[in-house]
Amino acid sequence: MASLFGHGLVAYTVSKVVDSKSNKLLLFLAIGSAILPDIDVLAFKFGIPYSHPLGHRGFTHSILFAVLWSVLLAFVFGKSRKLIFTIVLFIATLSHGLLDAMTSGGKGVGFFIPVDNARFFFPFRPIKVSPIGVKEFFSEWGINVILSELKYIGIPCLVVLCVLFISKKMMKQQWKNHV
Template identity: 60%
Template sequence: MVKKNKLTWFLVIFISTISHGVLDAMTTGGRGVGFLIPFNNDRFFFPFREILVSPIGIKNFFSSWGLKVLFSEFKYIFLPCLFILVVRFLVFKLKINLRKT
């Protein structure tokens, strides 16, 4: 049980770390993501750059630009994740129902 728990935490942190860079490479601002640092100092963006970059500071975040950023993140991050979770849940339920019959 302890090994499974450690593996779960490792996967959560690993996926969070990887997804942070991937999502940053899809934003509209910044200098790009240094995926290969320290071996190569080049910075990269993905061709898909629709996620709006968040404004710096609390005051700027609670503005019309901040609302646009939240909507952008909702559309390109939250909804796809929700879709994946729902599909995973339905597949899991389907497997359980198939085992019972």
């Protein structure tokens, strides 16, 4: 898996790009939703194997889970902005599995569970897989994960956020010039 930091950064970026109002609740829900799929690591504690549909990178990493979760949260918290909430939360939740499918380890991601239990990786897998557990994260392995995430997640997100910031500033300036 990518680390919580990488998942959170993608959700932050998605929220800023899609939600022009920069709703703080939506931002918080997006970051939480991008991290949530790893709740399935608890399956190991209950003896559920990795390859089981409820195992790690299983149902909570699926497209169906992202749809159900985003619609539920949009219904509960979206008020008059349900569509924006659904879009942001769907992309944020799904981004978790997409990032995990680009990591160097694990047994793949169950994008189509419960319809198909097959696990998938993308051909391009540059992100170092994050260790499971806090203790292992604060090691040389964890440092390598952070460095790969900076390169393959952090820099692209920063570029997107900079382009967004500059384009908003330019649009504001153009608006002032026309008024």
